[in-house]
Amino acid sequence: AEVKQILDTLGIKSVNYGATTGGSKGWIETKGKELVSYSPINGKPIASVLMAEKKDYETVMTKAQEAFKTFRMMPAPRRGEMVREIGDALRENKKTLGALISLEVGKIRAEGEGEVQEMIDIADFAMGLSRRLYGPTMHSERPEHRMYEQWHPLGIVGLITAFNFPASVWSWNTLIASVCGDAIVFKPSSKVPLTSIAIQNILAPVVDKYGVESIFNMVIGTRTDVGEPMLHDKRIPLISATGSTAMGKHVGQVVGGRLGRSLLELGGNNAIIITEDADMDMAVRATLFGAVGTAGQRCTSTRRIIIHSSVKQAFVNNLISAYKQIKIGNPLVNDTLMGPLIDEEALLAMEQALKAVKASGGKILYGGERTTVNGCEGGHYVFPAVAEVKNDFPIVQSETFAPILYIIEYNGFEQALELHNDVPQGLSSAIFTTSLQYQEIFFSHKGSDCGIANVNIGTSGAEIGGAFGGEKETGGGRESGSDAWRAYMRRQTNTINWGKELPLAQGIEFNI
Numbered sequence: 001a002e003v004k005q006i007l008d009t010l011g012i013k014s015v016n017y018g019a020t021t022g023g024s025k026g027w028i029e030t031k032g033k034e035l036v037s038y039s040p041i042n043g044k045p046i047a048s049v050l051m052a053e054k055k056d057y058e059t060v061m062t063k064a065q066e067a068f069k070t071f072r073m074m075p076a077p078r079r080g081e082m083v084r085e086i087g088d089a090l091r092e093n094k095k096t097l098g099a100l101i102s103l104e105v106g107k108i109r110a111e112g113e114g115e116v117q118e119m120i121d122i123a124d125f126a127m128g129l130s131r132r133l134y135g136p137t138m139h140s141e142r143p144e145h146r147m148y149e150q151w152h153p154l155g156i157v158g159l160i161t162a163f164n165f166p167a168s169v170w171s172w173n174t175l176i177a178s179v180c181g182d183a184i185v186f187k188p189s190s191k192v193p194l195t196s197i198a199i200q201n202i203l204a205p206v207v208d209k210y211g212v213e214s215i216f217n218m219v220i221g222t223r224t225d226v227g228e229p230m231l232h233d234k235r236i237p238l239i240s241a242t243g244s245t246a247m248g249k250h251v252g253q254v255v256g257g258r259l260g261r262s263l264l265e266l267g268g269n270n271a272i273i274i275t276e277d278a279d280m281d282m283a284v285r286a287t288l289f290g291a292v293g294t295a296g297q298r299c300t301s302t303r304r305i306i307i308h309s310s311v312k313q314a315f316v317n318n319l320i321s322a323y324k325q326i327k328i329g330n331p332l333v334n335d336t337l338m339g340p341l342i343d344e345e346a347l348l349a350m351e352q353a354l355k356a357v358k359a360s361g362g363k364i365l366y367g368g369e370r371t372t373v374n375g376c377e378g379g380h381y382v383f384p385a386v387a388e389v390k391n392d393f394p395i396v397q398s399e400t401f402a403p404i405l406y407i408i409e410y411n412g413f414e415q416a417l418e419l420h421n422d423v424p425q426g427l428s429s430a431i432f433t434t435s436l437q438y439q440e441i442f443f444s445h446k447g448s449d450c451g452i453a454n455v456n457i458g459t460s461g462a463e464i465g466g467a468f469g470g471e472k473e474t475g476g477g478r479e480s481g482s483d484a485w486r487a488y489m490r491r492q493t494n495t496i497n498w499g500k501e502l503p504l505a506q507g508i509e510f511n512i
């Protein structure tokens with residue numbers, strides 16, 4: 001009964017269209033293959049989508065290109081006001097949209113609602129930003145000249161998102177890009193199409209009110225019909241893509257091949273260093289949330305613990321007794337802490353990874369077995385695993401998108417830092433220590449090489465106010481807060497001569 005109420009409130013029918021140009025009249029009567037969204041909670045179908053075909057993608061793109069011409073001239077603070085109203089609409093729907101995310105992705109209710117809270121926060125942030133799209137003024141080297149920099153809307157932003165944050169990653173990109181004056185063409189992950197349909201329905205009254213049809217577009221389709229055409233499309237100056245490193249390498253190459261810009265938010269291999277003087281209770285709690293939260297399916301999930309040999313055993317004992325108390329089950333039930341994995345493929349990848357750990361000589365210390373939950377028999381549940389490994393095992397070097405935590409021992413602090421940075425990814429990192437010196441070294445030039453580095457805070461659960469993203473194979477992109485907005489605009493340097501002479505730069509004389 002709750003499922004029906006969630007779907008009805010968010011305007012999701014049993015069969016839905018797969019493309020819209022936004023607003024109440026924007027839905028396109030798509031006739032592509034039917035894509036069924038199954039809940040990872042019990043493996044049952046929730047609803048389906050008739051996918052968009054290439055011609056639908058074309059319709060959306062043509063309209064978006066036209067709409068951008070008008071939208072770019074709307075004053076930015078007015079665009080900010082519109083985004084504020086989107087934030088209000090999300091506030092009204094927080095519980096229901098949060099529940100749909102839980103239903104479709106399998107994360108617990110608190111995390112589903114947390115994702116909507118992030119959307120609300122970024123709406124507020126974007127509204128303030130709409131009055132702060134500043135460019136600096138420079139002193140010209142020429143007399144009676146003025147120089148300044150301004151930021152213009154970029155055009156159409158192509159947005160590709162991963163299954164695990166179907167709502168907040170949409171908002172980080174869309175709400176910032178829209179105050180910047182861009183049109184958005186959003187292609188969600190085919191594993192979670194219903195959340196994106198719900199978002200479009202929540203937005204619709206605001207889109208209608210502000211007359212911004214074809215700015216908030218969405219297209220759900222196959223790689224051939226939608227994904228690849230987007231990457232190759234010269235009408236899209238920026239592709240923002242979140243997902244695996246393999247996907248990002250492909251996107252970067254194709255978009256780079258046409259000299260388009262790409263903003264890449266890819267996989268992580270996030271570690272916590274725990275020093276001999278750390279507060280062990282805090283370290284255990286942070287590790288638990290980081291490794292088990294969202295069933296280990298966050299890009300910032302804690303994958304590796306790099307721990308001083310003198311405290312390793314005590315930490316592992318405490319951690320495993322905490323793991324034993326984690327309630328695994330239906331994420332919609334209130335005291336559940338860990339829900340299912342997204343699908344059977346994810347479970348198989350986890351099992352393969354644990355086999356590889358053993359094959360390399362590692363030891364499984366806890367978990368890894370499948371489990372069933374009463375009333376959720378078709379779901380993909382597993383006990384989170386802890387394994388003792390060496391950092392250079394091939395499997396430890398790559399991201400397995402599942403709840404596996406690797407324990408790696410160190411003796412000297414320099415060694416800990418080396419182990420920490422010795423992976424191809426560079427997203428999030430943390431240190432638990434009470435030593436000021438260790439903390440400062442961790443933040444120094446020779447410290448963590450990641451985009452996010454924390455002290456006495458775990459690796460996951462970043463705030464929206466900072467720039468989010470990572471280095472190396474994480475792709476180098478930054479989204480959300482700070483000055484991440486600049487990626488969605490184009491910069492122009494302007495020089496004005498208000499005098500009667502024509503002096504050249506660098507003092508060059510060029511007279512006849």
Ligand code: NAD
Nearest residue numbers: 161162163188189227228242243244247265266267268299
């Ligand atoms: P995925 O790479 O399988 O898919 C991501 C998206 O890319 C999907 O929408 C998919 O349809 C699309 N895609 C794949 N190939 C494409 C192509 N050729 N052309 C166009 N689109 C294409 O990733 P996933 O399983 O959905 O998500 C998990 C991954 O995402 C993990 O690696 C995780 O770390 C990463 N992630 C990163 C961040 C971040 O901000 N750094 C956030 C969330 C997830």
